Amino acid sequence: MLTMKRLILIPLSLAFILLLGACGMNLNNMNPFQMMKSSDDRPGNPMMMMHGKGNTQMVDSTGENELNIPPVLESDKETGNNISYAIEAKKGQTEIFEGIQTETLGYNSSFLGPVVKLKKGQTAHLKLKNSLDEETTFHWHGLIIGGEADGGPHDVIQPGEEKEITFKVQQEASTLWFHPHPLGKTAKQVYEGLAGLIYIEDDMENPYVYGENDFPLIIQDRTFNDQKQLDYRFAQFPDGTIGDTLLINGTLNPRLTVNKEKVRLRLLNGSNARNYTFKLSNNQSFEQIASDGGLLNEPVELTELQLTPAERAEIVVDFSEIEKNEDVELITDDGTVLLPFKVKGEKEEVKDEMLEPLNPVTISNEEMQQQVSKEIVLSGMGHHVSINGKKFDKDRIDFIQKKGETEIWEIYNKPNMMGGAIHPFHIHGTQFKVISINGEEPPENLKGYKDTIALDPGDKAIIAVKFEEAGIYMYHCHILEHEDNGMMGQIKVE
Ligand code: C2O
Ligand code: CU
Ligand code: CU
Numbered sequence: 001m002l003t004m005k006r007l008i009l010i011p012l013s014l015a016f017i018l019l020l021g022a023c024g025m026n027l028n029n030m031n032p033f034q035m036m037k038s039s040d041d042r043p044g045n046p047m048m049m050m051h052g053k054g055n056t057q058m059v060d061s062t063g064e065n066e067l068n069i070p071p072v073l074e075s076d077k078e079t080g081n082n083i084s085y086a087i088e089a090k091k092g093q094t095e096i097f098e099g100i101q102t103e104t105l106g107y108n109s110s111f112l113g114p115v116v117k118l119k120k121g122q123t124a125h126l127k128l129k130n131s132l133d134e135e136t137t138f139h140w141h142g143l144i145i146g147g148e149a150d151g152g153p154h155d156v157i158q159p160g161e162e163k164e165i166t167f168k169v170q171q172e173a174s175t176l177w178f179h180p181h182p183l184g185k186t187a188k189q190v191y192e193g194l195a196g197l198i199y200i201e202d203d204m205e206n207p208y209v210y211g212e213n214d215f216p217l218i219i220q221d222r223t224f225n226d227q228k229q230l231d232y233r234f235a236q237f238p239d240g241t242i243g244d245t246l247l248i249n250g251t252l253n254p255r256l257t258v259n260k261e262k263v264r265l266r267l268l269n270g271s272n273a274r275n276y277t278f279k280l281s282n283n284q285s286f287e288q289i290a291s292d293g294g295l296l297n298e299p300v301e302l303t304e305l306q307l308t309p310a311e312r313a314e315i316v317v318d319f320s321e322i323e324k325n326e327d328v329e330l331i332t333d334d335g336t337v338l339l340p341f342k343v344k345g346e347k348e349e350v351k352d353e354m355l356e357p358l359n360p361v362t363i364s365n366e367e368m369q370q371q372v373s374k375e376i377v378l379s380g381m382g383h384h385v386s387i388n389g390k391k392f393d394k395d396r397i398d399f400i401q402k403k404g405e406t407e408i409w410e411i412y413n414k415p416n417m418m419g420g421a422i423h424p425f426h427i428h429g430t431q432f433k434v435i436s437i438n439g440e441e442p443p444e445n446l447k448g449y450k451d452t453i454a455l456d457p458g459d460k461a462i463i464a465v466k467f468e469e470a471g472i473y474m475y476h477c478h479i480l481e482h483e484d485n486g487m488m489g490q491i492k493v494e
Helices: 004-023 032-038 046-050 186-191 365-369 480-484
Strands: 077-079 082-094 102-107 115-119 123-130 139-141 162-168 174-179 196-201 214-222 245-248 254-260 262-269 276-280 286-291 294-302 305-307 312-318 328-332 337-347 372-379 399-401 407-413 423-427 433-437 452-455 460-465 471-477 488-493
Touching: 082 115, 174 186, 174 262, 174 312, 186 480, 245 337, 262 305, 294 312, 305 312, 365 433, 372 423, 407 452, 452 460, 471 480
Parallel strands: 082 123, 115 196, 214 262, 254 337, 372 407, 399 488
Antiparallel strands: 077 082, 082 102, 123 162, 139 174, 174 196, 214 245, 262 312, 276 305, 276 328, 286 294, 286 312, 328 337, 407 460, 423 452, 423 471, 433 460, 471 488
16 A cells, blocks of 8 residues: 555655766665665665654564673683783674574674673783684774774784784773774674673772673664575665664573663664664663763763664663563664563662762863864765765875874764764774763763764764874774775874
């Protein structure tokens, strides 16, 4: 049946195709599936942007599978302040759908990776091995680390090769992650399963216990083909690949069983391109306690929270008043069920220990008054994305900055004639502070350290950036297809 929406969409779709032609986009490069999808619900599609949404609807989680909790990686050796780990990127098969093996990639496992725990002050020795049959890199997203160990596109490890890196852990307790970064192939490798978590700990006591009331949630959307395989070439879309199937920690149709108590959830948007606005189905509020780079100065009470690709947030949800058969779910703002919770047991002593950040984040007067010295303009869509009008060139250094000195960067998301899209802007090797967004003080939950910031079309953010280490670092849009399409630049810190 042709609905009203359809009737409007048809002429609009034609307009879209004409526009693409006018933009010089080669439609022959798109397979028929994408052509069909792009006239209806793919991101980057002007119709959807006019509606202010760029999302294929995801299927609700039925909650039939208990959430997989990634194992904590065991160290090879720990002596004094030194800790050694071995991390191997490899291929494997994973039973995501009952009784079916899906070809996947993972770190030290067939799919995704373990939690790598590091402590502030430690010297870490990581032995990295590439057991894939293609080149890869190991990038530590959010880690303050020298450029030579950061794992950007220059740092390729060939199939079968190993590399050892050593660095000092110098930042506060936080939830970071690691993923590959090979030039032009980041999106595909992450899509196929390469992503793991890094937990930095410091002297602060964590009253929560991993796997008991402290859970990571790696949120990803994927498209599986008829054989239930992840076929990136089939699924990919130049403006950002999104899927209809949700996986959390690699679990299909996940549910999480919790006690009647406060629970700490560490959310990572590990998707290639999808944005999520998280809510609880009963509209209950929760507290955000940490952002990308660690604890906020104070918990922030929220009823919804947006994460764009690569962003993290730690939230505390109070289940102590939830009765056994009440349905509480983690949902998105459009009502998609991501994670049903099953509340069990009796009410526990509710922990009210506040997590106090050891090093509160402050913005000095000096930083407030400092002039902008680096300007970044994000623009374009699909294959036509750029930063400051240029595409990534591995032989070009775009900016220089002095180690240990704060500079003020202005990041602008330039709208296009169709409106534009949110670009999550990320800088390697540092945690920055947000000074303002569109001339206004940032919201409370953006007042902590960040390594990725979401910019709506037309948004201008002012951030204070300091690198503690030297080297060459990337900055880029974290829609992985935008990154692969050249929406990336490099800065040399000396
Ligand atoms: Cu999540 Cu360039 O990285
Ligand atoms: Cu990064
Ligand atoms: Cu982008």
